[in-house]
Ligand SMILES: Nc1nc2c(c(=O)[nH]1)N[C@H]1C(S)=C(S)[C@@H](COP(=O)(O)OP(=O)(O)OC[C@H]3O[C@@H](n4cnc5c(=O)[nH]c(N)nc54)[C@H](O)[C@@H]3O)O[C@H]1N2
Ligand SMILES: Nc1nc2c(c(=O)[nH]1)N[C@H]1C(S)=C(S)[C@@H](COP(=O)(O)OP(=O)(O)OC[C@H]3O[C@@H](n4cnc5c(=O)[nH]c(N)nc54)[C@H](O)[C@@H]3O)O[C@H]1N2
């Protein structure tokens with residue numbers, strides 16, 4: 234019996250662990266540790282361990298499908314691509330939109346972006362970063378001039394004080410969680426703020442169990458305490474930052490004193506004082522945050538408050554410090570870097586900047602130019618523009634996203650998709666979103682193609698082909714090149730191999746310019762910025778200057794505002810939604826992995842025993858959860874780990890889709906959706922089965 238092993242990067246979270254796929258007789262039969270990556274040093278979490286199980290699932294899409302009436306018929310590639318090219322050619326650029334995928338490689342996303350802006354010439358391109366870290370992109374750009382995670386994963390283990398809020402790191406980024414454990418073993422402290430007592434809370438030295446939506450209140454109160462005690466870093470503030478006074482004034486207001494702010498957050502004043510003391514006196518403090526911070530109306534405010542706190546205490550630009558906005562999907566960082574955003578070109582050149590536009594147009598050499606130099610619509614605006622009788626957007630090319638499950642208002646998404654005159658969906662499975670398509674294209678999955686992806690710490694790493702794709706499925710890059718060729722742009726889309734695409738994207742992304750395929754193929758990859766061929770990469774940002782032209786970090790005063798959908802008499806409880814360690818997003822992959830579905834395979838609502846008792850609900854009872862915009866049925870799970878008044882639902886299960894959340898935030902800057910704070914009511918429908 235002979236086995237071979239192929240080293241690759243895990244397809245799930247942005248930690249980007251390396252692992253080996255074990256192959257026998259042309260099939261991937263398991264995973265094995267690969268010890269040489271500094272990211273995970275051979276360890277992987279349950280999703281990584283069983284990541285091979287969905288690859289060979291019989292449900293994989295194997296042929297292009299074309300809809301006639303209500304039925305999808307199998308077609309060959311030529312017929313499918315002919316149809317798509319004819320249909321796309323009939324629309325004006327502004328009538329088309331492309332959604333790309335944080336699941337896909339840099340090369341896939343780069344080509345999808347080049348196709349959108351160069352072939353379709355549309356401005357409308359976006360992907361799920363919008364509903365994930367858009368608040369970070371806006372907030373950290375304003376504060377530091379760049380929105381990326383500041384330090385590296387191994388660096389977190391060097392911290393003395395880790396302040397983790399709105400990130401359930403041990404479940405959602407388990408191998409970053411390992412760095413927390415490493416740091417604690419060295420004597421570091423973990424302060425953890427979350428409405429739920431999660432597995433990350435179990436590790437904490439101080440647990441701040443506060444109300445969802447009160448982050449700015451908490452952060453301002455902590456900063457006020459730090460300043461009152463003289464724990465701020467005055468030399469850092471004066472040498473490296475601007476506009477401090479405005480923040481000082483805001484956080485010293487009476488309303489942020491621990492005695493007043495504490496009870497409003499749902500914690501004691503002592504907890505706030507201790508937090509301030511630990512952060513204010515730590516030699517090296519780092520912040521880890523994720524969706525608990527960004528997926529709120531106040532997302533940008535939350536992010537800017539965190540930046541304020543870290544500048545206030547001089548915890549930037551050194552080992553063990555920084556603002557570490559943990560990205561979500563395996564390649565959401567890369568999809569942003571290569572320009573799959575309505576406002577940025579590759580490398581974050583502004584779309585509306587004439588010079589950036591001219592440079593890209595020249596580099597690509599499309600004879601009839603590229604999209605106009607104007608921002609396109611983000612994903613939320615797109616779905617809005619799809620409403621009604623004569624929607625503005627008429628055709629869409631949707632690659633590797635499942636918005637019917639992942640957007641906050643599934644009914645509106647379904648309506649929008651069915652309003653399209655022409656929808657192409659490219660996926661590895663026939664998803665809930667595919668049901669609305671006119672053409673479905675079968676893509677190869679990550680184990681069936683070569684490429685690179687960029688993890689949360691900006692580390693560009695390789696994925697490698699282990700087996701061929703099933704049936705007629707093809708890598709996303711090949712599909713896009715074939716379609717571009719059909720539409721008359723073969724010249725701009727001819728590449729010898731994936732390496733050739735990578736070489737091109739390195740020439741248009743300044744931060745990647747010094748990278749080569751061989752360099753990123755090494756076990757440690759390379760963290761951007763890597764501007765020149767001999768540059769070693771940059772694991773820590775802002776060591777001597779921030780990315781603003783004057784090199785300064787910018788403070789910004791933030792006052793606390795209440796979340797948009799607060800509980801009232803009719804909807805007395807708060808709902809927050811999120812994830813479980815066992816499952817991935819809309820579940821297309823992990824719900825096809827037996828070892829993971831054996832753990833959990835059904836949605837539920839977690840509630841506190843006191844709330845449950847007053848509603849006469851017990852674990853296992855069927856309940857009706859009502860939102861302002863709709864309702865759903867699910868089972869209750871009564872757990873002590875959640876704060877009274879707050880409930881939690883995982884969003885992985887379509888049958889229990891957590892949609893009907895409040896619409897996107899009125900804060901028009903990042904257009905994030907309010908996934909973390911919604912008001913609900915609960916009604917018992919049926920007793921648990923005995
Ligand atoms: N297993 C698994 N891992 C994943 C994913 C997955 O689907 N499954 N998805 C990936 C993706 S795309 C992302 S973006 C990341 C997300 O990673 P996380 O952000 O860590 O995950 P969430 O469960 O969405 O939310 C984190 C925590 O925020 C808390 N929270 C809720 N409301 C508030 C609030 O108002 N304030 C604060 N401070 N906290 C609050 C929740 O209780 C929850 O524990 O995970 C990535 N990793
Ligand atoms: N209620 C609630 N909803 C949420 C969130 C929440 O916390 N609560 N979080 C939000 C966040 S942070 C995110 S990031 C979004 C995620 O939203 P989505 O991106 O829509 O979620 P996924 O399920 O990861 O969808 C990815 C799709 O890509 C397909 N795919 C996988 N590999 C490939 C490939 O190689 N090629 C192609 N073409 N397709 C592939 C998968 O089968 C799947 O259908 O969800 C958001 N929705």
Ligand code: SF4
Pocket residue numbers: 243244245246247248249250273276277278279280281282405406407408409
């Ligand atoms: S921590 Fe993330 S990248 Fe690492 S094995 Fe688990 S899911 Fe994969």
Ligand SMILES: [Mo]
Pocket residue numbers: 364365366560561562
């Ligand atoms: Mo995400």
